[in-house]
Amino acid sequence: MKLSTIKEILTTLENVEFQLENGTLVPEHFHVTEVGMIAKDFIDCGGVMRSEKVVNFQLWDANDFEHRLKPTKLLNIIKLSEEKLGIEDFEVEVEYQNTTIGKYDLDFNGKSFVLKNKTTACLAEDACGIPGEKKKINLREITVKQSDSCTPGSGCC
Template sequence: MKLSQVKENLTKLDNVEFQLENGKYVPENFHVTEVGLVNRRFIDCGGTMRNETVVNFQLWDANDYEHRLKPAKLLSIIKLSEELLALEDLEVEVEYQNLTIGRYGLGFNGKQFILTSKTTACLARDACGVPNVKQNLSLNLRGKSECSPNSGCC
């Protein structure tokens, strides 16, 4: 989700809620402790230089159980960040501590922002010999095995 979409969605809400894909909510007393511009420069395993830039929100829940971040307040934090950091309309990534600090994408279901899972991937598949297409496997689910136990196929 791009920053412009976050701002547009905030104008439609009475409360700011974040939910993980598994249905668990970020506690309602969370803080947005950082809004940042994160630029990653890296070389993939094939030797190609890459650049990734995102807007980053860091969520933190403390023991101040009466705290509630309202949409107008988050919009004001975003506006200040746009001015001071010269933020562009980039994808938003969210940092939130579960067992460790996790990096999440951001979605919206019409009522809550959804912290979406991010995965790793090989960006240089040719250099690593990783096939671009998933292999199709034929599974026999009828209970009869078509291979012998010592053949190595099962």
């Protein structure tokens, strides 16, 4: 989800809620401790140079159980980050402490922002020698031409 979409959604909300993909809610007393832009330059396993930029939100829940982040406050943090850091309209990645610091994509379900699990992937499958997915067929659907088959005792097998 791009930053502009998050800003649009925030203008329609009374409360800011985040939840994990499995439905577990991020405690309502969470803080957004960072809003920033991350630039990553790298070379994939096929030797191709790549660049990636994402807007990063870091969520943290503390012991101040009375804290509630309101949409206008988050919009102000985003606005300040855009002004001071030159943040542009990139995809948003969220860091959140679970069993370790996880990085998540972001979605919205109509009420809460959903932290979507991210996965790794090879960006250069053609250069890595990773075989393509094999086509699955049902052996019953294979038809054999009589001219391509042998009969028992014919000596062709």
